[in-house]
Amino acid sequence: MLTRDTLSRGRLAAALAVIALALCLALAGVAIAGSTGQLLVVEDIETGDRYITHPVDDGSTVALAYTHSVEKTPVYDEYRVEDETLVNTRMEFESYGWGLPSRVNVTNVNGTFVYDPPEPITTLEELSVSPGRIASHTLIVEDQQYDLVAETNATDVRIHVEHRTLTDALT
The missing domain is CATH 1.20.5 (Single alpha-helices involved in coiled-coils or other helix-helix interfaces)
Structure with a gap:
């Protein structure tokens, strides 16, 4: 009842x-x-379309290797991930040219100028790159290499770090 x-x-x-x-x-x-780490993102500057996403941690190394457009010599530009920024920590180049440090102390290692600053020279929230077919821009994230020209069809990109969600990690 x-x-x-x-x-x-x-x-x-x-x-x-x-x-x-x-x-x-x-x-x-x-x-x-919720955040489950960080993600390096390479996206189209105009549309925001993502070409590359790669998990990173604080301390991860991210680098650009390319041929200098005027000098036609190799350049290696290295960054360290710190939270959502890229901290420029090292440069290697074989000749002085536009965009390369000319008023800093460098070490000559087997014909390559190495700028290894005691303190970071630049901290960036994003890095803009125009991947060029002649320059052959290569993005290096830890041990993984990406041909930026092929990945982006030589489209202007912005590279930045963002916090990754569980949804990002699962997809």
Whole structure:
């Protein structure tokens, strides 16, 4: 026999179940949206289309290797990931040319000028690159190399670090 008490307890149990379900869904949403590390992103400057995404951590090395457009000599430009920034930590080049440091102390190692500053020279939130077919821009993330010209069809890109969500990690 159903009584008023039985109906009230049933409604209370149903209400508690709905509240528990809503709480679980909210927590799942936070977990999915929560940060699970960092991601290096190479995207089209104009459209935002992503060409490359690569997981990184604080301390990861990111570098650009290319041939200088005027000097026609190799350049290696190295960065370290720090939170959501790229910190320029080293440059190697074989001749002085536009865009290369000319007023800093360098070491000559087997004909290559090496600028290894005691403190970072530049900290960037993003790096703009125009991958060139003659320059043959290569992006190096730790041990992985990407041909930026082929990956982007020589389209201007922006390279930056962002926090990665669980959704990013799962897709």
